[in-house]
Amino acid sequence: MNEMRNNPYRMRQQERPGCTRTENFAKTPQCMNDNSRMQPLTQRSLAAPYAGKSCDMRDGNKSKQQRPVWDQRKCMQNIYELGFIMVETALFLDTHPEDAEALAYYAEMKEKYHEAVRFYSDNFGPLNIHNVTNENYWSWVATPMPWEVEG
Amino acid sequence: MDYMNKKRPQQVVGMAYVPWQNWGELYEPAKALQCGTLFAVLNKPFIGCRCDRKR
Numbered sequence: 001m002n003e004m005r006n007n008p009y010r011m012r013q014q015e016r017p018g019c020t021r022t023e024n025f026a027k028t029p030q031c032m033n034d035n036s037r038m039q040p041l042t043q044r045s046l047a048a049p050y051a052g053k054s055c056d057m058r059d060g061n062k063s064k065q066q067r068p069v070w071d072q073r074k075c076m077q078n079i080y081e082l083g084f085i086m087v088e089t090a091l092f093l094d095t096h097p098e099d100a101e102a103l104a105y106y107a108e109m110k111e112k113y114h115e116a117v118r119f120y121s122d123n124f125g126p127l128n129i130h131n132v133t134n135e136n137y138w139s140w141v142a143t144p145m146p147w148e149v150e151g
Numbered sequence: 152m153d154y155m156n157k158k159r160p161q162q163v164v165g166m167a168y169v170p171w172q173n174w175g176e177l178y179e180p181a182k183a184l185q186c187g188t189l190f191a192v193l194n195k196p197f198i199g200c201r202c203d204r205k206r
Binding site: 080085089092 | 172174177180181183184188189190
């Protein structure tokens with residue numbers, strides 16, 4: 001038994017942050033212990049943002065657990081919408097390069113889009129490898145894999 | 152931009168024309184993503200029957 005505990009392979013597996021085992025989230029570095037950033041698998045398996053039921057329904061933690069997941073989806077949806085608007089505006093500007101209204105609208109939406117991406121990256125983890133801001137830990141592997149995200 | 156505002160020549164038989172789009176009414180971001188376009192003039196939902204020519 002002592003040999004198993006000191007097994008280096010077993011220790012490395014527990015410390016690997018990308019693993020979906022819930023106890024691994026307790027072992028991540030201190031800088032990642034912010035509850036609003038990382039959601040253990042039981043919390044992520046909460047249903048859609050407006051649903052009232054989840055699998056982990058301790059009354060005291062109900063609102064605290066549901067709110068971060070809902071805000072994350074709303075922020076991501078906002079990014080999708082603004083990104084789509086930027087694409088549409090860019091397509092219009094391709095054929096109307098001197099349209100002043102379109103240019104002003106593009107500048108306004110660009111600012112909103114980058115603000116939304118920055119907000120999401122600061123609160124929920126990086127969206128791509130170009131914007132990993134955590135200096136102590138490569139948070140890119142700490143956020144859920146695409147196949148682990150609900151909905 | 153001036154060449155776009157000149158009076159257009161009379162349309163002739165056998166030529167295909169595409170009306171020029173102007174910067175017009177826009178949708179809100181959520182509605183734009185839902186409709187598939189940012190511009191209200193480009194929102195052409197599929198009805199499944201013959202529509203009025205002006206539509």
